[in-house]
Amino acid sequence: MTDYRSRLIGCGSYLPETVLTNAELARRVDSSDEWIVERTGIRKRHIAADGQVTSDLAMQACRRAMDHAGIAPDDVDLVVVATTTPDDTFPATATQVQAKLGIRQGAALDVQAVCAGFVFSLAVADNFIKAGQVGTALVVGAETYSRILDWGDRGTCVLFGDGAGAVVLQAGNGDGVARGAPGWGQAPGILSTHLHSDGRFRDILYVDGGPSATRTVGHLRMSGKEVFRHAVVNLAAVAHEACEANAVRLSDIDWVVPHQANLRILDGIARKLGLPEERFIITVDRHANTSAASIPLALDEAVRDGRIKAGDLVLMEAIGGGLSWGAALVRW
Numbered sequence: 001m002t003d004y005r006s007r008l009i010g011c012g013s014y015l016p017e018t019v020l021t022n023a024e025l026a027r028r029v030d031s032s033d034e035w036i037v038e039r040t041g042i043r044k045r046h047i048a049a050d051g052q053v054t055s056d057l058a059m060q061a062c063r064r065a066m067d068h069a070g071i072a073p074d075d076v077d078l079v080v081v082a083t084t085t086p087d088d089t090f091p092a093t094a095t096q097v098q099a100k101l102g103i104r105q106g107a108a109l110d111v112q113a114v115c116a117g118f119v120f121s122l123a124v125a126d127n128f129i130k131a132g133q134v135g136t137a138l139v140v141g142a143e144t145y146s147r148i149l150d151w152g153d154r155g156t157c158v159l160f161g162d163g164a165g166a167v168v169l170q171a172g173n174g175d176g177v178a179r180g181a182p183g184w185g186q187a188p189g190i191l192s193t194h195l196h197s198d199g200r201f202r203d204i205l206y207v208d209g210g211p212s213a214t215r216t217v218g219h220l221r222m223s224g225k226e227v228f229r230h231a232v233v234n235l236a237a238v239a240h241e242a243c244e245a246n247a248v249r250l251s252d253i254d255w256v257v258p259h260q261a262n263l264r265i266l267d268g269i270a271r272k273l274g275l276p277e278e279r280f281i282i283t284v285d286r287h288a289n290t291s292a293a294s295i296p297l298a299l300d301e302a303v304r305d306g307r308i309k310a311g312d313l314v315l316m317e318a319i320g321g322g323l324s325w326g327a328a329l330v331r332w
């Protein structure tokens, strides 16, 4: 069997033009810049324009990723969109992205794993590539959370933003070494993905609406403290799991590109893992929590400014509603 490995050959991202600062938000709800910065690290977020839908954001991020990778629409065999805020109930937002990009071949599908959606989508595309069924895949996380927020609920409306980020995966050869054996993991690409869900925790982070349950879209509801606790514990555990699966030490990780929900969660994970905070790529201060888009947005920034470079070991990890959480370990 061919030893395929999914290489990340390009990335791109897009943020809507409108910026909403904490000070502006504090004029709408009983909050303050001071509270938001101290409790979350968030200073501002981007908000999609009227009429700008999730597939518009995704299309912009994909175009930039395709340019970066030097590929054309004809090269793409699979489009996977991670989103919790689809354009419509159906068809899949991925089909809208596919059409907007002028891609006419291959398959397009959405993955719904809330804030963990990008890691789940990466795993889906990676497994198609490893099976030899797909040569080139576009994986994009795109969200318009501004449409599902209760703008009167200060406990949630200050936390989220809109945006999109994408990567291009292409089948390459692995290093022909058995997983975990000496030398394993030196060839570039996704080394492993690790996914988990536990539906018993539905009620700590959910949207109180949907086509089947209420025939309305609904609004995001969250027990912040509980989600916080699960986030630190589960994200530290899945980082260990990814390292053990590849026989690498936590200290071998050059960069952690985490889901960006709260700076205090990231501090907590860094402390639990014993990793310096300087190894974490942070964008939550400027983007807030963009759910499935947060990892590829952060990744794109760090690749383009030269922090992440060829040969680096990169850990991406995320947790969100479900609960669902996961990690991907990548040799850049």
Ligand code: UT7
Binding pocket: 030, 031, 032, 035, 036, 039, 040, 115, 154, 155, 156, 158, 205, 223, 224, 225, 226, 227, 228, 231, 260, 261, 262, 265, 289, 291, 319, 320, 321
């Ligand atoms: O993407 C994955 C999903 N999301 C997350 O990972 C988020 C996880 N949770 C969190 O980030 C934090 O729990 C929050 C930022 C949501 C909240 O921080 P906290 O330190 O857990 O605060 P809290 O919920 O315990 O609230 C403390 C106080 C409360 O007032 P009382 O009851 O002590 O009088 C809240 O009503 O802060 C109040 N509060 C606010 N005050 C000013 C809650 N939201 C605000 C606000 N401005 N925006």
